[in-house]
Amino acid sequence: MRSAEVTHIRNSDMATADVFERDPHGKPLLPICPEKLYAFGHLIRITEELILSLFSEGLLSGTTHTCLGQELCQMAVVRSLQHPRDVVLSNHRNHGHFLTYSGDFLGLVGEVMGREVGVCGGVGGSQHIAYRHFHSNGVQAGMTAIGVGQAFARKREDDGSIVVVLIGDGTLGEGLVYESINLSAVWEVPILFVVEHNRVAQTTLTEHTTAGSILARGAAFGLRTWRLEDTDETFFDKAEQAVETVRRTRRPGFLVIDTCRMGPHSKGDDLRPADELEAIRNRDPLRKLGGRIEESVRSEIERENREFVTDVRRAALQSALARFEDPPRHVFGDEAVAVPAFGADEFRGNVRSALNASLRQLLESTEATLLLGEDLHDPYGGAFKVTQGLSSAFPDRVISTPISEAAIVGAGIGLALSGYRPVVEIMFADFLTLAADQLYNHAVKFAALFPSLSVPLVIRTPSGGRRGYGPTHSQSPENIFVSVPGLTVVFPSHRHDVGQLLRSAALCWERPVVFFEHKLLYGVEQSPGEYQQVTPVVSDPGGVLFPTLRSGSDQPDLTLVSYGGFLPLVEEVAAHLRDREELEVEIIALSLLAPLPRHTLTQLLRDRPRVVVVEESQTEFGVGAEIGATLAEAGFRGIFARVGTPPVPIPSARTLEAAIIPDKEAILRRVIAFF
Numbered sequence: 012m013r014s015a016e017v018t019h020i021r022n023s024d025m026a027t028a029d030v031f032e033r034d035p036h037g038k039p040l041l042p043i044c045p046e047k048l049y050a051f052g053h054l055i056r057i058t059e060e061l062i063l064s065l066f067s068e069g070l071l072s073g074t075t076h077t078c079l080g081q082e083l084c085q086m087a088v089v090r091s092l093q094h095p096r097d098v099v100l101s102n103h104r105n106h107g108h109f110l111t112y113s114g115d116f117l118g119l120v121g122e123v124m125g126r127e128v129g130v131c132g133g134v135g136g137s138q139h140i141a142y143r144h145f146h147s148n149g150v151q152a153g154m155t156a157i158g159v160g161q162a163f164a165r166k167r168e169d170d171g172s173i174v175v176v177l178i179g180d181g182t183l184g185e186g187l188v189y190e191s192i193n194l195s196a197v198w199e200v201p202i203l204f205v206v207e208h209n210r211v212a213q214t215t216l217t218e219h220t221t222a223g224s225i226l227a228r229g230a231a232f233g234l235r236t237w238r239l240e241d242t243d244e245t246f247f248d249k250a251e252q253a254v255e256t257v258r259r260t261r262r263p264g265f266l267v268i269d270t271c272r273m274g275p276h277s278k279g280d281d282l283r284p285a286d287e288l289e290a291i292r293n294r295d296p297l298r299k300l301g302g303r304i305e306e307s308v309r310s311e312i313e314r315e316n317r318e319f320v321t322d323v324r325r326a327a328l329q330s331a332l333a334r335f336e337d338p339p340r341h342v343f344g345d346e347a348v349a350v351p352a353f354g355a356d357e358f359r360g361n362v363r364s365a366l367n368a369s370l371r372q373l374l375e376s377t378e379a380t381l382l383l384g385e386d387l388h389d390p391y392g393g394a395f396k397v398t399q400g401l402s403s404a405f406p407d408r409v410i411s412t413p414i415s416e417a418a419i420v421g422a423g424i425g426l427a428l429s430g431y432r433p434v435v436e437i438m439f440a441d442f443l444t445l446a447a448d449q450l451y452n453h454a455v456k457f458a459a460l461f462p463s464l465s466v467p468l469v470i471r472t473p474s475g476g477r478r479g480y481g482p483t484h485s486q487s488p489e490n491i492f493v494s495v496p497g498l499t500v501v502f503p504s505h506r507h508d509v510g511q512l513l514r515s516a517a518l519c520w521e522r523p524v525v526f527f528e529h530k531l532l533y534g535v536e537q538s539p540g541e542y543q544q545v546t547p548v549v550s551d552p553g554g555v556l557f558p559t560l561r562s563g564s565d566q567p568d569l570t571l572v573s574y575g576g577f578l579p580l581v582e583e584v585a586a587h588l589r590d591r592e593e594l595e596v597e598i599i600a601l602s603l604l605a606p607l608p609r610h611t612l613t614q615l616l617r618d619r620p621r622v623v624v625v626e627e628s629q630t631e632f633g634v635g636a637e638i639g640a641t642l643a644e645a646g647f648r649g650i651f652a653r654v655g656t657p658p659v660p661i662p663s664a665r666t667l668e669a670a671i672i673p674d675k676e677a678i679l680r681r682v683i684a685f686f
Contacts, residue, residue, distance in 0.1 A: 029114065029319075030050065030054065030315050030316060030319050031047075031050065031051055031054075031114065033114055034093075036095050036143070037113065037114060037115075037143075038092075038112060038113065038114065039051060039090070039110075039111060039113075039114040041086070041090040041111070043247045043248060043251070045300055045303045045304050046304055046308060046312065048083070048086070048247060048300060049297070049300045049301050049303075049304055049309065049312065050312045050315075050316065051086065051111070052082040052083055052086060052297045052300065053082075053297065053301070053312065053313060053316050054110075054116070054316045054319065054320070055078065055082045055085070055086070055106070055107050055110050055111075056079060056082050056297060057316060057317060057320050058106070058110065058116055058119070058120065058320055058323070059077035059078060059079050059106060059274070060079070061120065061320055061323070061324055062075055062077060062106075062120065062123055062137075063075075063077060063274070063275075063278065065120075065123075065124060065324075066278055070124060070328075071123050071124045071125065072125065073123075073136050073137065074137065074138075074277050074278065075123050075136075075137040075277065075278060076103050076104040076105075076106075076137065076138070076276065076277050077104075077106060077274045077275075078104055078106055078107040078272075078274075079272070079273045079274030080270070080271050080272055080273025080274060080291060080292075080295060080296075080297075081104075081107065081207065081209065081241070081270045081271070081272060081273070082107055082296075082297050083241045083246065083247075083296045083297060083300065084107075084207055084241040084268050084270040084296075085106075085107025085108050085111065085177075085207070086107060086111045086247075087239075087241070087246060087247050087250035087251075087268070088175055088177070088203070088205050088250050088253070088254060088266070088268075089107075089108050089111040089112050089175070090111050090247070090251075091247075091250060091251040091254040091255070092112075092173075092175065092254065094170075094171055094172040094173070094258075095172075096144060096165070096170060096172035097144060097172050097173055097174070097175070098144045098145075098146075098158065098161050098162075098165075098172070098173070098174040098175065099112050099144065099145045099146075099175050099177070100145075100146055100147070100154040100155075100157060100158045100161075100174065100175070100176045100177065101140075101145070101146070101147035101154070101177045102138075102147060102148065102149070102151065102154070102177060102178055102179065102182070103137075103138045103147075103148075103149040103151075104179065104207075105137075105138065105140060105147040105177075106119060106137070108145070108147070108177055109130075109140055109142065109145060109147065112142070112143075112145045113130070113142050113143070113145065115130055115142065116319070116320070116323050117323050117326050117327060118130030118142075119140075120323050120324065120327045121133075121326075121327045121330055122135060122136060122137070122140065123136060123137045124327055124328075125332060125333050126327055126330040126331065126332060126333060127330050127331045127332070127333050127334075128326065128327060128330035129330075129333065130142055131460065131461060132333055133332075133333030134333070134460050134461075135460055135461075139456070139460060141457070141460070141461040141464065146457075148452065148453060148456070150448060150452045150453070151178070151179075151181065151182045151184075151185050152178065152182045152185035152186075152187040152188045152191075153187070153421075153448060153449070153452055153453050154176060154453075155176050155178065155187055155188055155191035155192075155204070155421070156187060156190065156191045156194065156417060156418040156419075156420070156421020156422050156424075156425070156449065157421045157422070157424045157425040157428070157449075157453065158174045158175075158176040158191070158202055158425060159174075159191050159194050159195045159198070159200060159202060159418065159421070159422050159425060160421060160422035160423060160424060160425020160426040160427075160428075160429070160433075161174045161425035161426070161428060161429050162174040162195065162198075162200035162201050162202035162263075162425075163198055163200050163422060163425070163426060164425065164426055164429035164430070164431060165200070165201055165429070166198070166199070166200045166201060166261060169261075171258065172201075173201040173202065173203065173254070173257050173258050174200075174201065174202040174203070175202070175203045175205060175254075176191075176202060176203070176204050176205065177205045177207065178204070178205070178206055178207070179206070179207050179208075179209065180206055180207070180208040180209065180210070180217045180221060180225065181212040181217065181220065181221075182206075183206065183221050183225065183228065184220060184221065186417075187417050187418065187421070187448075188204075188228075189228075189232075190413070190415040190417055190418035191204075191418050191421065192204060192228070192229065192232045192234065192263070192265070193232055193413060193415065193418075194412070194413060194415060194418045194419075194422060195232075195234075195263040196232045196233050196234060196263055197412075197413060199261070199262050199263070200261075200262075200263060201257055201258065201260075201261045201262065201263070202257070202263045202264075203253065203254060203257045203263070203264045203265075203266060204229065204234075204263070204264070204265050204266070205266045205267075205268065206225060206265075206266070206267045206268065207268050207270055208225060208267050208268060208269050208270060209270050209271055209272040210269075210271065211272065211283070212276070213276040213277070213280070214276075214282055214283070225267050226238050226265070226267050228265070229264075229265025229267075230265070234262075234263050234264055234265040235256060235257075235260070235262065235263075235264045235265070236264070236265045236266070236267070237249070237253045237264070237265075237266045237267070238266075238267045238268075238269070239253075239266065239267070239268050239269070240268075240269045241268055241269065241270045241296045242294060242296045242299060244303075246296075250266070250268075253266050270296075271291045271294055272291075273288075273291050273292060273295065341496075341497075341552065341606055342455070342458065342459040342496065342497040342522075343497075343499075343522065343552035343553065343606055344462075344552075359537065360536065360537065361533065361534050361535055361536050361537065362505055362509050362528070362532045362533050362534075362535055362537060363395065363396060363397055363533040363534065365508075365509045365510035365537055366397045366471075366509060366510060366513060366528065367396075367397055367398070367399065367400070367401070368510055369509075369510030369511070369513045369514050370382060370397070370398060370401055370434065370513070371400075371401060371404070372510075372514065373432075373434070373513075373514060373517050373518070374401065374404070374405045374408055374409075376518075377432065377518070378408075379430065379431045379432045380408065380431075380432050380433075380434065380517065381408050381409075381410065381426060381431055381432075381433045381434070382398060382401065382405075382408065382409045382410065382433075382434050382435075382436070383410050383412055383419055383422065383423060383433055383434070383435045383436070384398070384410075384411070384412060384419065384435055384436030384437070384438070384471075385411065385412055385413075385414055385419075385436070385438050386411055386438075387401070387402060387409050387410070387411045387436060388402040388409065388411045389401075389402050389403050393436060393438075394438045394439070394473065395473050395528075395530065395533055396533075397436070397471070397528075397533075398436065416437055416442050416443070416445035416446045417445055417446045417448065417449050419435055419437070419446070420435055420437075420446035420449040420450065420454070420468075420470060421446075421449045421453070423435040423468045423470070424449060424453055424454050424457075424466055424468060424523075426468075427465070427466045427467050427468040427523075428457065428464065428466060432467050432468075432469075432517055432518065433468055433469070434469045434470075434471060434513075434517055435468065435469070435470045435471070436470075436471045436472065437470060437471070437472040438472075438473070439472065439473060439474075439480075439483075439484050440472040440473060440474035440475075440486065440487070440488055440489075440527060441483050441484055441485075441486045441488065442472075443470070443472060443488060443491075443492065443525065444488070444491070446470075447491075450470075450492070450495060450498060450523065450525070451495050451498075454466050454468060454498070454523040455495060455496060455497030455498050455522070455523060456497075458497070458521065458522060459496070459497045465521035465522070466521070466522060466523050467517070467520065467521050467522070467523075468523040468524070469513070469516045469517050469523075469524045469526055470523070470524065470525050470526065471513070471526045471528060472525065472526070472527060472528065473528050473529070473530045473533075474486075474487050474488070474489070474502070474527040474528065474529055474530070474575070474576075475487050475529045475530050475531065475575070475576045475627055476627070476661050476668060476672050477531055477576075477668065477669075477672055478530055478531070479663055479664070479665050479668060480663070481661065481662070481663035482660040482661050482662070482663070485661040485668070486661060487527075487575075487626075487627040487628040487629075487656070488628070489502055489525075489527055489575075489604055489628050489633075489634065490628040490629055490631075490632055490633035490634065492525050492605070493604050493605040493607070493633075493634060493637070494605075494632070495605075497522065497523075498522075498523055498524075498525060498605060499516070499520065499522050499523065499524040499525070499553060499557075499603075499605060499606065500524070500525050500527070500603075500604040500605040501516060501524055501525070501526050501527065501557050501602055501603055501604070502526075502527040502529075502574050502575040502601070502602065502604055503528075503574075503575070503602045504529075504532070504560075504573075504574060504575055504576075504578035504579075504600050504602070505532050505535045505536065505537050505538070505578065505579065506537075506538070506539055506540055506542045506560055506578060506600050507537075507558070507560065507600070507602050508537070508539075509528075509537060512526075512556075512557060512602055513526060515556040515557065516556070516557075519556055520553065520556060527575060529575045529576025529627075530576070531576045531579075532575070532576050532579075535579065539560075540562065541562045541563075542560040542561065542562040542598075542600060543560065543561055543562070544558045544559070544560060544561075545558065545559040545560065545561050545599075545611060545615065547559070547608060547611045548608070548610035548611045548614060550610050551606070551608040551609065551610050551611050552606050553603050553606060553608075554603065554608050554611055556603075557602045557603035558602060558603075559599060559600065559601055559602065559603070559608055559611055559612070559615075560599070560600040560602075561597065561598070561599055561600070561615070562597070562598050562600075563585065563595075563596050563597040563598050564595035564596060564597050565597075566595060567595045567596055567597035567619065567620075568594045568595045568596070568620065568621065568686075569588065569594055569595070569596050569597070569620075569621045569623065569682065569685070570596075570597040570598075570599060570615075570616060570619045570621065570622045570623070571584065571585060571596065571597070571598050571599070571623055571625055571682075572598075572599040572601065572612075572616075572622060572623070572624045572625070572635075572638065573598070573599075573600060573601070573624070573625040573626065574600060574601040574602065574604065574626070574634070575627065576627060577625055577626060577627050578598075578600055580625070580673075580674065580675050580678060581598060581625050581678070582598065583675050584625075584675055584678050584679055584682065585598055587675075587679060588679075588682070588683075592683070592686070594686070597619070599612070599615060599616070601634075604634050607634075607637055607638070607641070609638075609641045612638060612641065612642075613641060613642065613645045616638075616642055616647070617642065617645050617646065617647055618649075619649055620649045620650065621649055621650045621651075621652075621685050622638075622642065622647075622649060622650070622651050622652075623651075623652045623653070623654060623681070623682055623685070624638050624639070624652075624653050624654070624655075625653075625654045625655070625673075625678055626653070626654070626655040626656075627655065627656060627672060627673075628655055628656060629655060629656050629657065629658045630653040630654070630655035630656070630657075631658050633653075633655065635653035635654075635655060636653065639651050639653065650685050652681065652682075652685065654673055654677075654678050654681045654682070655673065656671060656672050656673065657671065659671060
């Protein structure tokens with residue numbers, strides 16, 4: 012990601028210098044006068060026309076969504092943002108927003124062309140751009156909750172900055188919009204939601220997909236609302252007034268802008284009737300604005316703009332195609348920092364008390380730590396009482412939220428992007444799926460696409476069955492989340508220093524972490540027993556912070572690999588095999604499931620005669636399957652097997668549940684079959 016200063020120099024080094032002025036941070040200065048506004052709006056338009064032309068010439072691939080006809084709509088709110096920490100979060104149709112924020116025309120054209128000169132070096136393309144406090148993403152509504160988190164950070168810091176989230180009217184069908192608006196109202200944060208109402212999706216009219224009043228959606232949550240038309244001669248003044256109202260009151264607002272998309276939804280796919288397109292062209296706000304300017308002045312503006320865009324095209328074509336020096340094998344770098352050690356007496360008590368003590372220590376040691384989740388406050392203290400007592404000691408930093416898993420995680424992402432280190436509790440691991448989009452399409456993408464960014468977010472969640480909670484409160488969904496590229500998944504056992512692992516995840520790891528806690532371990536005493544930490548292979552990311560443990564024979568007949576709440580069962584099985592079957596048994600206890608410490612495990616297990624992975628999750632497409640594949644690729648010649656839960660719902664009745672989730676006897680039967 013390039014700085015505004017570098018971009019300014021780069022554009023000025025072209026044959027035609029910038030045709031607009033900038034503030035000290037590189038943002039275009041666009042006073043409300045017809046000549047200046049028309050000049051920049053026209054510049055956006057001919058840049059969008061250039062992009063479509065490049066596509067027709069085969070010079071860019073993928074997709075792109077232009078803002079033809081919506082230039083003034085996309086300029087109005089963004090041009091009003093004058094604070095250097097104001098945030099702009101955009102969507103798939105983002106070019107006008109980005110250019111008004113950055114002025115980086117060469118960066119945009121180079122990005123959609125996949126050139127090195129692109130603002131993100133070609134990794135983001137048309138839809139995914141990061142530049143200072145500007146971010147966009149192609150998933151509808153995905154940035155709304157992130158914006159609420161960033162606005163909450165700005166409320167806490169009270170520096171006068173605000174957040175603007177820009178969506179299209181089609182996005183009003185997404186549930187996260189309403190979770191986010193509700194959370195913004197509950198928290199009373201300085202955020203402006205802007206709905207660009209262009210009346211149509213790809214081909215479907217908004218009136219056929221969106222019931223009721225659009226404006227009433229904001230008013231229903233108590234937000235101050237505005238509705239503007241981008242053809243109104245006072246449009247820019249009124250948009251600026253809305254921005255300044257949010258800035259002054261420090262409360263959320265909801266702005267609807269009536270506009271019309273004059274170009275195709277994406278590239279050349281405009282299938283609307285000819286008479287409808289003609290009416291939209293006749294409405295053209297940019298043309299009407301140009302009509303207020305003397306013809307000779309307008310002609311000179313357009314001439315200078317075309318020279319500028321011609322130079323942009325030439326410079327983009329001269330830039331090399333984006334290439335990797337070495338294609339990445341994963342997104343993790345050398346991100347860990349030194350871990351302050353717990354006191355010698357802190358590896359005591361049960362897992363619940365260790366987690367509680369760790370959270371307290373995090374709150375005491377750094378103001379950047381915030382706890383978010385449902386019903387965290389005293390006297391309840393969370394569903395499994397892990398946060399009990401913390402809200403009384405830290406009332407402004409332990410925050411109970413609405414039942415909105417996607418919004419909570421999204422807000423955590425926004426806080427992490429703003430310099431905080433949030434710890435989010437999801438009441439049951441089963442509910443993580445409600446926030447899957449925020450994890451899969453957002454949290455892991457920031458640092459993976461844009462190396463200057465980090466998302467130090469921890470999501471704690473109770474997992475597992477054997478308590479009779481039934482089909483949606485008893486699952487072990489780690490097999491889903493270990494497959495998300497860039498997501499760190501930690502699942503400690505009672506043999507690990509659980510509090511230390513949580514603190515490491517929160518303080519020493521710059522990537523999002525899902526931290527599973529097995530329900531049955533909360534009351535179990537922590538003790539390392541006879542386990543020793545395995546020295547991690549250096550090439551395994553996170554191996555130092557989230558160690559693998561080992562106990563038992565150095566020359567085993569059988570190696571059992573497990574983690575989390577199944578480790579006590581595995582220990583019982585190992586004891587039976589040693590005492591009754593006179594077998595030499597080794598146990599490997601993982602804490603880090605993703606990124607899998609594959610080199611460390613290969614070094615440990617490649618020459619073992621029999622390896623069995625025992626997991627509570629489904630064995631299909633899970634942790635055990637990946638370990639087996641890793642060993643096979645390394646030339647493993649022994650017997651490998653998986654023991655776990657079949658891919659069926661977890662019943663509520665204890666007798667039925669016991670038939671599905673393996674117990675000690677079921678594991679023993681499976682293991683003894685190998686001898």
